[in-house]
Amino acid sequence: MSEHVYKSLELTGSSKSSSDDAIRRAIERASETVRNIKWFHVQDVRGHVEDGKIAHWQVTIKIGFTLE
Amino acid sequence: MSEHVYKSLELTGSSKSSSDDAIRRAIERASETVRNIKWFHVQDVRGHVEDGKIAHWQVTIKIGFTLE
Amino acid sequence: MSEHVYKSLELTGSSKSSSDDAIRRAIERASETVRNIKWFHVQDVRGHVEDGKIAHWQVTIKIGFTLE
Amino acid sequence: MSEHVYKSLELTGSSKSSSDDAIRRAIERASETVRNIKWFHVQDVRGHVEDGKIAHWQVTIKIGFTLE
Amino acid sequence: MSEHVYKSLELTGSSKSSSDDAIRRAIERASETVRNIKWFHVQDVRGHVEDGKIAHWQVTIKIGFTLE
Amino acid sequence: MSEHVYKSLELTGSSKSSSDDAIRRAIERASETVRNIKWFHVQDVRGHVEDGKIAHWQVTIKIGFTLE
Amino acid sequence: MSEHVYKSLELTGSSKSSSDDAIRRAIERASETVRNIKWFHVQDVRGHVEDGKIAHWQVTIKIGFTLE
Amino acid sequence: MSEHVYKSLELTGSSKSSSDDAIRRAIERASETVRNIKWFHVQDVRGHVEDGKIAHWQVTIKIGFTLE
Amino acid sequence: MSEHVYKSLELTGSSKSSSDDAIRRAIERASETVRNIKWFHVQDVRGHVEDGKIAHWQVTIKIGFTLE
Amino acid sequence: MSEHVYKSLELTGSSKSSSDDAIRRAIERASETVRNIKWFHVQDVRGHVEDGKIAHWQVTIKIGFTLE
Amino acid sequence: MSEHVYKSLELTGSSKSSSDDAIRRAIERASETVRNIKWFHVQDVRGHVEDGKIAHWQVTIKIGFTLE
Amino acid sequence: MSEHVYKSLELTGSSKSSSDDAIRRAIERASETVRNIKWFHVQDVRGHVEDGKIAHWQVTIKIGFTLE
Structure with a gap:
């Protein structure tokens, strides 16, 4: 929580079992x-049928991490 | 993934147990x-208390399917 | 469903186990x-890593309840 | 409010007199x-001059109805 | 319009007759x-059929009022 | 509906009586x-209390008209 | 432009050659x-690589047509 | 790129041949x-069938130009 | 960061000097x-001329605080 | 606050010193x-590096003024 | 379509000839x-005049690719 | 402004003094x-209290830079 700079990446995880697992x-x-990695933020929930x-x-998420 | 045309429908499922189950x-x-049906895409998550x-x-989803 | 007035509040629940549990x-x-309280509506799903x-x-939700 | 599945359709009504009438x-x-049909949800209000x-x-609305 | 602080609340009114009446x-x-209360701002127009x-x-609105 | 070019303007009308009247x-x-002027499109509905x-x-609207 | 009711459908077209062709x-x-069918409205442009x-x-579009 | 002020206008072009041409x-x-005129920004792509x-x-665009 | 529940409120601050001061x-x-109060999140920046x-x-913000 | 009609324009100001100054x-x-001119509303904050x-x-803003 | 993890990047292509070419x-x-690289998704279409x-x-796009 | 390709990254800066400083x-x-780096674009303004x-x-921003 100090004066860091954080970077975000966008990732999509997949899973056969559940949205949380993806x-x-x-x-x-x-x-x-x-x-x-400090946090994630859900952007989109989809799936194949x-x-x-x-x-x-x-599930597409953004993750945020500290630039050292 | 060939030159098909897909159609989307919007549906809302409900469940007593979980959002994934809906x-x-x-x-x-x-x-x-x-x-x-090829895919789904979550639009909205609500519930009754x-x-x-x-x-x-x-949970309201769009589903997509191939027009034959 | 009669001519009530409803009020919404925005809350964020947290959980170690799952998004539904939050x-x-x-x-x-x-x-x-x-x-x-009559309903909830999911606004945002995040988490700490x-x-x-x-x-x-x-998970941030709106909840709605009847003003009596 | 039981474990039904609902379907939505998007419609545009028009009227010479008022937005509610459309x-x-x-x-x-x-x-x-x-x-x-159980509910409607306004998406867009336009008109011709x-x-x-x-x-x-x-007025473009979504309507929702129970799949039996 | 001076250096006040305003607070917003979100409410849903209902009416059998019209959207404005809600x-x-x-x-x-x-x-x-x-x-x-100084102002309102329409967020969403829905209804039951x-x-x-x-x-x-x-009709869901935000209302704003001065904190004294 | 021919190959015209249209221009849009954003206006806010006000009325003591109703949203449609604004x-x-x-x-x-x-x-x-x-x-x-060919069309209007509602952007925002507000009011003073x-x-x-x-x-x-x-009520804030966009209006569209033909450039001659 | 009279007091018709229109219905919208959401479709995704695909093409090997161009976005307009899809x-x-x-x-x-x-x-x-x-x-x-009276009009279309582009919702989303994607593709496979x-x-x-x-x-x-x-390309995902909405199409609108008159209910007779 | 100096300390100019820019103004935007919203226009809709139409074409029988393609979205780029509109x-x-x-x-x-x-x-x-x-x-x-310095730039354009696409807002919306529609058409008549x-x-x-x-x-x-x-195609509705915003254009931006320098105020002299 | 434990299993607290947070509540959000929406406020508008005003200032003659700057957006940050509002x-x-x-x-x-x-x-x-x-x-x-743990955090704020800017929703909207406006002003009177x-x-x-x-x-x-x-400036309209959401603030979040722990429910004890 | 009487029954005036207001018009909005979209402008982008630039400044070497700060976002408020733009x-x-x-x-x-x-x-x-x-x-x-009665009000402004911030739409977008960007800059050159x-x-x-x-x-x-x-900074892109909308400004609103009374049509006399 | 198996349990891969995908990463997205945001890119802006430019072209003198067409939006598709960018x-x-x-x-x-x-x-x-x-x-x-498996897919792209258009975010924004702009240009210089x-x-x-x-x-x-x-044209700004997101591209998605498999993390191996 | 030639036919370059640009890449965007999302970063969050923090500062004790002001939003512009972040x-x-x-x-x-x-x-x-x-x-x-050629430009930045503000996505979100938040803070800790x-x-x-x-x-x-x-403050979360996107930055854009030329791929050489």
């Missing part, structure tokens, strides 16, 4: 290469 | 009469 | 002091 | 072929 | 408990 | 100096 | 089954 | 009477 | 009666 | 030719 | 350094 | 690693 997957994948069932949830 | 119910009901508890989740 | 917590906290994991979900 | 006309015309007077009000 | 009812109800007719207009 | 007044005032009653409706 | 294809496909080239343009 | 026509018509074909493209 | 005034006035000069800046 | 410059330039510093602030 | 140029430039003619089209 | 800090920090005073301004 968000978790996007954050976990991002944290492999980005340190200091096959044979009348949800095949994948796709 | 989406699933809307898609399953639609697939009784609409073939070839009774006695300080969520009585129903109501 | 909504439930906001409504349950509000119903301690507000009677006659710590060590590459979601630490808290934060 | 809404009424769209709903009455729709109810000739759609049963179980002739000789410096409003010739027609045109 | 606004009037919300303002009159609010002025029973809020002094110094029964038997193919508009049963209630529901 | 629109009519804006169009009638504009047509004193602008010829060939005095002593718990609506003192003035204020 | 719109044309959606309208031509729709006019096989819908009479009296393969090997660094645009493979398909996808 | 923009060009609006700018060329405006430049007959407005000097120093006749007999299942696009009869006119109508 | 925000400060709204927050300082609110903190006379609301404890635990008299004799070709800015007479008052008016 | 607004002041747009209003002062407009008041050379427009009488009775040169050598890693802000070279100009550019 | 999009193509942005995608081709991006594909020099980004592999696996010189001597009453369009000098450059400028 | 923007300046974000741009200066970005220009340590990004060459050819402590003890009834603004502790930090937080």
Whole structure:
């Protein structure tokens, strides 16, 4: 909360199980290469349908992290 | 992904249990009469409250399907 | 559904477990002091990230209740 | 308010007399072929002008109805 | 227009007769408990339909008043 | 409907009686100096409140006219 | 321009050649089954990329037609 | 890019051939009477349909020019 | 950042000197009666003009505070 | 606040020093030719960067004035 | 369409010839350094005007690609 | 203004003193690693409040730069 500068990235996670899980997957994948992720913000919730069932949830988020 | 034309419909599903379940119910009901549903896109998440508890989740989605 | 007047409030609930749970917590906290809550409407879904994991979900909702 | 699925349609009603009347006309015309209309939601209010007077009000609404 | 601070509230008025009347009812109800209401701003116009007719207009407004 | 070019202007009409009347007044005032007004499109509905009653409706519209 | 009621549908056309062509294809496909289409309104322009080239343009439009 | 003041106007161009051409026509018509047009910004793309074909493209733009 | 519930209020501050000062005034006035204000979020920046000069800046913000 | 009709114009002011100053410059330039400016409303805040510093602030506003 | 994570970037392409060409140029430039671009989504269409003619089209798009 | 391709990044600057200063800090920090920054565009103005005073301004901007 000091005078940092933050950068945002936009990511889309996907999951067979739930919308919350699609968000978790996007954050976990991002944290492999980005340190200091502080927050996420949901932009869009979509998904693919096959044979009348949800095949994948796709959730687009912004993540914010501190520039060191 | 070829040169198809897609049509969208707007539906609202409701569920006593969760927001994701309200989406699933809307898609399953639609697939009784609409073939070839390819995707959904969440527009709005609402719900009814009774006695300080969520009585129903109501989620409005667009669904898209191929015109054959 | 008669000729009532309704008032809306904006609240943000937080939860360690899920986005739906953050909504439930906001409504349950509000119903301690507000009677006659009739509906909620999701405005925004965010959260805090710590060590590459979601630490808290934060969901902003409007709730509506009857003015008696 | 049970676990129904609702469908929305977008209509534009027009009227020479008023914006409210254009809404009424769209709903009455729709109810000739759609049963179980439950609500409407105004999207857009426009109109045509002739000789410096409003010739027609045109109001676009969404209507929602229960899928049986 | 001096250096006052204003507060906004969001209300939904309903009326069997017209959209304008739903606004009037919300303002009159609010002025029973809020002094110094200065303005309103329409946010949303909706309504309930029964038997193919508009049963209630529901108009959501913000009202603004001076904090004394 | 031929290959004309149209210009839009933004106006706010006010009325003591109704929202529709505020629109009519804006169009009638504009047509004193602008010829060939073809359409209007409502942007915003507001108003002033005095002593718990609506003192003035204020409706902002765009009007479009043909450039000759 | 008389006191008709119009209905809107949302369609997505796709084309290998251009964004305008994707719109044309959606309208031509729709006019096989819908009479009296009067207008279209672009909602969204997207596309698929393969090997660094645009493979398909996808344009979502609303079309409006008279209810007879 | 110095300390100028710019003014914007909103125009709608129409064309039988393409959306880009409708923009060009609006700018060329405006430049007959407005000097120093610097930029345009697309607001809306619509059109008229006749007999299942696009009869006119109508594109609404803002143009900006320097106040001298 | 624990599992609190937050409430938002919408306020408009005004100032003769600057937009930032209008925000400060709204927050300082609110903190006379609301404890635990945590954040603000600018919604709208407006002002009144008299004799070709800015007479008052008016900035509408949301403020958020912890429900204890 | 009587039954006037107001007109809006969109202007962009620029300034080397601050965002507030860009607004002041747009209003002062407009008041050379427009009488009775009553209000402004900020639409957009942008700027040019040169050598890693802000070279100009550019703020787009709407101004409203009474049609006499 | 499996459980990938996608990343989005925002780019602005420019072209002397057409809006579609500005999009193509942005995608081709991006594909020099980004592999696996899957889609684009138009955000904004603008351009520069010189001597009453369009000098450059400028189209801002988001592109999405798979994180491997 | 030639046929370049531009890329945008989203950053949030923070400052104890003013909203304009938060923007300046974000741009200066970005220009340590990004060459050819040409413009910024304000997306969101927020801040933290402590003890009834603004502790930090937080301004989210997009910056655009030339891809060489």
